Structures are given as C-alpha cells and as structure tokens.
Amino acid sequence: MTRVQNLKQAMRSWGIAVGALLGLVGQAQAAGEYQGSPKVAEFIAEMTRDHGFAGEQLTALFDQVERKQAILDAISRPAEKVKPWKDYRPIFITEARISKGVDFWNKHAEALARAEQEYGVPAEVIVSIIGVETFYGGNTGSWRVLDALSTLCFDYPPRAEFFCQQLREFLILAREQQIDPLTVKGSYAGAMGLPQFMPGSFRAYAVDFDGDGHIDIWTNPVDAIGSVASYFKRHGWVSGESVVSRAQVKGEQADSGLTQGLDPVKTVGELRTLGWSSADVLRDDIPVTAFRFDGAEGQEYWMGLPNFYVITRYNRSAMYAMAVHQLSGELIAKRGRP
Secondary structure: OOHHHHHHHHOOOHHHHHHHHHHHHHHOOOOOOOOOOHHHHHHHHHHHHHHOOOHHHHHHHHOOOOOOHHHHHHHOOOHHHOOOHHHHHHHHOOHHHHHHHHHHHHHOHHHHHHHHHHHOOOHHHHHHHHHHHHOOOOOOOOEEHHHHHHHHHHHOHHHHHHHHHHHHHHHHHHHHHOOOOOOOEEOOOOOEOOOOEOHHHHHHHOOOOOOOOOOOOOOOHHHHHHHHHHHHHHOOOOOOOOOEEEEEEOOOOHHHHOOOOOOOOEEHHHHHHOOEEEOOOOOOOOEEEEEEEEEOOEEEEEEEOHHHHHHHHHOOOHHHHHHHHHHHHHHHHHHOOO
C-alpha cells in the first residue's frame, strides 16, 4: 500500500478523524503554543463559516500545533538571495545529482515518456525539477506541514496572507484526500512531496498519473512526475522551444537592458538596440528576461526565453531556473535521449 492508501484505510473520512484528534489532545503532554490564540480562533471561525469545517475539530487540531522559531529564522535567509551564481551552481550541478537523476530517469522511463507525450514537457526537465527540489525524493522535509504553515500564517506578517491561504488549502486538501493533517511532513515553508508542491499547487495541478484513484506526491514518483508536467503545461511551457540564450554585450547602454525582476518585459529586438547579441537565431519580438550572473569565470549575460519564465513560476528565482535548466542538460549529456 502507498502512504496515502494506508492513511485512507486508517481515516475513512474527516468526520471520523475528529474523535481521533480529540483523543490525541488528551494524550498530549503539553498544549501547543496556539491554544487559545485569538488569531487562531478567528481563522477557525472563518474555516467553519466558509468551508464547512467543524469548529470543535479544528480547535482540537490547533491545540497540537507548535510555533517554530527556527522556521521564522530560516524563512528570512533563502540561499538564492545571498549566494552568487558561482557559489549557487555547484550546490545543484554535482556528479551525485546527475548520476542519481539518470537512475531515476531509467527507473521511471515509461512514466516520464508518457508525461512528455501528454503534457509536452521534456523528461529531463521533470527529472531535474525533482532532483533540485528533493534529490529525487531523498529529502522531502522533516517539518510538520501544519506547524510550518501555522507558524508562517500567524507569526510572519510579511507574508501572512500567502501562508494563511496555504494553510486553508492544506486543511481542505487533507479533508479531500482523507489524510491526517498532523502526519504530513514537508519543508519549513510547507512544501510537500517529491516535487515540493505547496498545498495550493497540489489542489490546482497535482494529478493521479498512475490511475489508482489517489494523488500521492509523497511516495509515488509516477504521480509526482505527472504533477510536475501538469504544473509546467498549465503555466505555459511550449514544447520544443529553448529555455535560455547566452548573450554577448557591448557598449555603455548594455546594462540598462537588464530586467528588474523576473517578468519578461524586454524583447530581443529592444536588447539588440542596447548592445546585446546572441549566437542563437531569435526573433526580435520574443519577450525575454535579461539577467547577469557572477559566474566562475566572470560575468555572464543571459536572455531567459518564455520557457525560462515558466520555470521561475515554479520557484521565483533566476538562479533556481538556471540550475534546473543546466542540470537537465547534464542529464541529457550523461544519459542521452531515446
């Protein structure tokens, strides 16, 4: 049985879980930090009113939630904001990650080929996403997702709106999938499973790719593969198109072409007038994200094409997107394509 199937057998419905949760409260040695919290009470009232949850059930659940200071510390220093590309790249482009990726690809070749056919997303890109996110399922996170999302919802004002929405999505997800919300583990930000989907992404894009009637991105690589492909397709991935183009620049106006943020607000033609060029044949009307990295051998100028922007929709970082792209290239170089 898969993890989800085991949980389904143990919890046939969310309603049955109420008794179990209340029993756990009685067994707990100490109540969680959110017991009696006005913010939590307001959240519970909203979930009861808007989504049909039972207040008693949610009160029992949140009595067991723990505020995690370590999560609040971690959320303020993501690696991609402090490391230059020359230091960021070696974290993800390693022989171990490449070799493990080839093994993962070989083991799940049928599912990857089917995902590529159905969604138009190359197998190597799907494998690379899972490799960068969790080392192919080897590190899916050790935080209770309920603790993580509650901590960030109730005690991280800069992004409280986002994480409160993810907490709502998580509780609805647990009810829909009949999963005990106290057992689900993930990252310090609440991302889950092999592809590290946030709860909202799970509900919007995750698919039952093996057709067994359950969506399991935690222990079922086939569902994870299909879900990544589904996400990329829904965000505009174009089959057969390139991801980036290395640029050469000259002149004093070149840096004025650099994009502020990740949105592709410049066109290839506009960059040409500012001194940008590329060995690739690119139409002038292609929207691009123009960026510069501090590479191991000096500055690197790049044009991120529409498929690059799709990768940044998975994780809002140019370095992340480039790591995914370059790892996918290394996977092809080592394994080849059929």
